[in-house]
Amino acid sequence: MQRWKTALILTLLVIASTLLAPADIMAREVETEAESAILVDADTGDILFQKEAEQALPPASMTKMMTEYLVMEAIEDGSISWDTTTEISDYPYSISADPSFSGVGMTQNKDYTVRSLYEAMAINSDNAASIALAELIAGSEGEFVKMMNEKAEELGMEDYKFVNSTGLANSDLSDHVPEGTGADENNLMSAKATATLAYHLVNDYPQALEISGTRTAEFDGQTIQNWNWMIPDMPGYLSDFGYEGVDGLKTGYTEKAGNTFTGTAKQGEQRLISVVMKTDSREARFRETAKLFDYGFDQFETKELFAAGHQKKGESSVPVSKGKEDNVSVETGKALSAMVKQGEEDSYSLEYSLKEEELTAPVESGQKVGEAKLVYEGEGKKANLIEGGAPSVPLVTTTGVEKSNWFMLTLGNVGNFFGNMFTGAVDTVKSWF
Structure with a gap:
């Protein structure tokens, strides 16, 4: 009986302390198994959570967000349009023909529109499409890489290095290593740098979300599927990973990078951007992202402060x-x-x-x-x-102030003159004593 009473008292004390705890103590924190992660407010750029967020790691195909940004910018300045066409050169074709790389399968001697290549890149993470777009915009991937690094600096990114347009390791590119980069180099971005890039892509070019949030698309007579399983209502068992409001942004995987993911979700008026790097599996990158989103949407609210x-x-x-x-x-x-x-x-x-x-x-x-x-x-x-x-x-x-008339300005200047003269005289007399 005594044990029962003791247990009851302890239970009541726990309940009471929970009910009386202030909101900031009750607020749930978040933990993630990702090696590096960050969560930000997509509207203001405020960082809501970070873990080793300045550690530069291989981003894998999250690299393609910079390629996406530069394509959008080229469309905006009129250098190309969505309907501009290009053919696939030997280099991207060799990548497309290699079954070890993700890809939709490209054909040479055929015109592809910028729109179709962009969709293949953003939805299905196609490497050949990324290279083809880089060559179209800059003439070569080497010149495009220069543009990538220059734009990263312009956007205020830190802890980054771009060596190709895809996120593959340069060692995978055989004889096509972009000029000015090393054969053993990898792209590098920290979670913070990746979130900065995503922040600018989402805010500068919202149309990117219309494409990155697409579940499936038609490409060259075939249906391609998005690797982002968090988009709601994905087919089959993938729907288990769906998360309300997710409409982007970019997955990635290489052996060195592990499984990475930059996600974004909007619920009501709140949009969040998250980055998780070096998770153990495809499923893990989405589970860890869901933890961050739960934390952000549950513990934060957009409020008018002033x-x-x-x-x-x-x-x-x-x-x-x-x-x-x-x-x-x-x-x-x-x-x-x-x-x-x-x-x-x-x-x-x-x-x-x-x-x-x-x-x-x-x-x-x-x-x-x-x-x-x-x-x-x-x-x-x-x-x-x-x-x-x-x-x-x-x-x-709050109101306007008219300019004073010339007479009042003159009086003011005269007053200032004699005032200054009087002050000078007083200072001189003081110096005598």
């Missing part, structure tokens, strides 16, 4: 020179929102960054005078994919 028109106490005005008023009030031009973890709603403040410390009249109502940036004041430091990339909105004036 409304449009918010004025920061003690910094609600900016001085104005040569105006009928000496100051003008300022406020946030738009609402500021962020993906906030449970229990941390009050852990944010605003930081103003002014273009000029003093405005010169005339000043218009609604004139942008700087930025209001969100600052996290909770435990630790809230990191962002982009340096200085914390969410921000324009800081604008």
Whole structure:
């Protein structure tokens, strides 16, 4: 009987402590078996979770996201179009003919559109299609690799190295190792660099998601299937891995890389981007991604932290020179929102960054005078994919200030002259004593 009473008391104490625990203590953390991983808010770039995220590892076919980005950019600037056609040269054909590489099977002396090659690359991870697109855009894969590294630097990526357009090891390319790279080299990206690339691909070219989220497509008379099993309603047993809102982005596998995956999912107004690197199996990369998504969607919520028109106490005005008023009030031009973890709603403040410390009249109502940036004041430091990339909105004036007339400006200048002269005289007299 005594044991029964003791067990009952302990059970009640556990329940009571759970109910009384603050939200931030109850918030569930996440663990992943991936060697390296990261989870970010796709809208702001805020990092919600990371594990060894700056460790550079072979990304395998996640490399193709950079090829996708450069194809999209070439379409945007008019260098090519979706309907541009190209033939398959000997190099990509040799890769396509090798059964050890993933591929859809290419034919020479035939025109393929950019659209069909892009779909083969993005949906079925076709290596030959990636090389064909690289050759079309840059003339050779070697020149395309230069573009890849230049774009990575431009996008603010760190811990990366591109040596080919596919993610294969250069040692697999036989006599076709891209010029300027070594025969024993591999592409390298950290999880953070990979997430940065995915962040820009998703935000700069949303159309990429329309293709990466496609379950199956027709290519050259055959049906090709997406390697991303997390897309909802995949056929057969693959549907077991489906996850609400997943519409991208890129899987990868090589012996050195293991199984990798960059995923993205949108639920409501929230979109997340995740990267897992070096998992043990195809299934594991999706299970580990699901853990990250569960954590992100369960523990974080997009909230409006500061409304449009918010004025920061003690910094609600900016001085104005040569105006009928000496100051003008300022406020946030738009609402500021962020993906906030449970229990941390009050852990944010605003930081103003002014273009000029003093405005010169005339000043218009609604004139942008700087930025209001969100600052996290909770435990630790809230990191962002982009340096200085914390969410921000324009800081604008609430009213206009007319320029003072010439007479008042003259009086002001005269007053300043005599004021300065008087101050100088006083300073001189002080120096005598």
